Structure formats: structure tokens, C-alpha cells
Amino acid sequence: MKKEELSASDINQIKRLIGQLDSTAVFKPRAFYKAQQNGYVNLIRIDKKIIGLGWIFPRQTLLRKQAVVEDMIVDLDYRGRGLGEKILLNLIAWARKKGIEVVELTTNPKRVAANNLYKKIGFKLHETNHYLLNL
Template identity: 45%
Template sequence: MNLQIKEIKSYNHEIRNTVEHFLKSLQGCESSISEYQLKEIISSENSYLFFASSVHDVCIGMLTIGIYQSPTGKKAWIEDVAVDDLFRGQGIGENLITFAIQFAKQHNVDVLNLTSSPARVAANNLYKKTGFQPKETNVYRMALGTNSYA
């Protein structure tokens, strides 16, 4: 499949609808994102939102990358990787992850991280296939706002 991955740099309602579509896929229920939240992501110098589109400009995947500097090095997190149900199993997820790895390298990132629920077997296999190694750690979480997704 001929795939194009592009960074989303401006807001419109279609972008918002697309993000909400993929949030539903990730969370298994209807989800919304406010215009303010999405504009904040798009305008942030540390957050990057990407859509994967087919040759017919149909959006079939999404990925977010957050980059930050810490005393232990420049780090990045891959977040919200989603592929439309109709296009799963066609290598789109692998293309998105490979793209994210290259993007992080271009930004001189020292460590690239992601998390995935153990229940997402295909996703976990993909991450291992693309070179990620499981890290023995505990992830702790504290929801501080009303939009604290699982």
C-alpha cells in the first residue's frame, strides 16, 4: 500500500473528527477532544501529531510523539498509535512506528519509549518486531484532570 505520513500543523473540524475516530478505536468507547486541546497539541513545540493516509488521501492511522529533555538525556514517547479497523494487518502500524523511530533519530533523541497494554497482543508483537525491548518497571499513574484517558 502506498502510504503517506504527514504532520498535522493546523486545526480544522475534519482533523478533530479524525482524532476522535481514532480515540474511539484506542479506548473502545466514544471519546472527544476539545478544539482547545487539539490546537494545543498542534501548536506545541514538543508534541507532534501525525496521520497516515492512503494514496486516495483517506486517513487510516494516527500517532503522536512527545519529545522532552531531562537530566538523563533527550527522550521521546510514542503515544496514541491507532490504525483504522478496515486497514489493520496491512503494515500501517509498522510504517507508523518506523516513521516515529526515524523522526526521533532526526531530533537527536537518546531514548524512545512507549507503553502498551498486555491485552494488545498484535501491538506488543509489532513493537518487539520493530526493535523495542520490554522494560522491567512499574508504571504509576495519577489522573489529575477530567480528560485523563486510560
């Protein structure tokens, strides 16, 4: 899957989307290019406008080859049209081609539509404590 170059308009559109995902996040174009190098970023466009995206990256553990889905978002105005499912299925297809055994993701329990989508695709809720340490 080809690497995309971003125009100034693309950067602004991604900033807006990331703001919908996390209002405190600061999008840096360099991070986008690193994400492409380390995995796959799926951008969904309608009439040249980026209206959704998702990122997946591989991670080798001692037990298996896995991939993690991060930063998946569909613009508020385009939700409910199956675009999140399209993004997720594209990410999973990438993982299959790379020989990934397990795909994992996390989401806020309050994101009902997202949780329902993940269950529909076949993800199973894995009971665990998820900890973060900000450095």
C-alpha cells in the same frame, strides 16, 4: 515535518480513531495543535481519509534526551497492512533527527499485535511499575 491544519472532516475522523483507542476519551482539536507544537503527529491517509495516527514528544530527563510515543492507532478496517509499522518508523525517524537517545512507549499487554510490532522494531520490554494519578 509540516504542521497540518484540520478540516471538520479530519476532526471527525480523528475523533472516531481516538474512540477506537479509548472509548471514554474526548478528542479536542486544540489538543492536536498543542501536540504538533510539542512534538510530531504522524497522520496516515488513504484517499483523504485519516486511517491512522501516532504522536511523539521529546522529554529531557536528568539522564538523557528521550521521546515518548502516545496515542498510536490504526483504524480497525485497515489493521494488518503494515500501517502501524509505517507510523512508528516515521515517529522514530523524527526522534533521530531531533537527537533523541531513547524512545519509550507503553501498551496494554492484551494488544498482542501492537506488542509484536514493538518487539519487531527493536523495542525491549522494560520491567517497571507504571503508576498514574488522575488529577
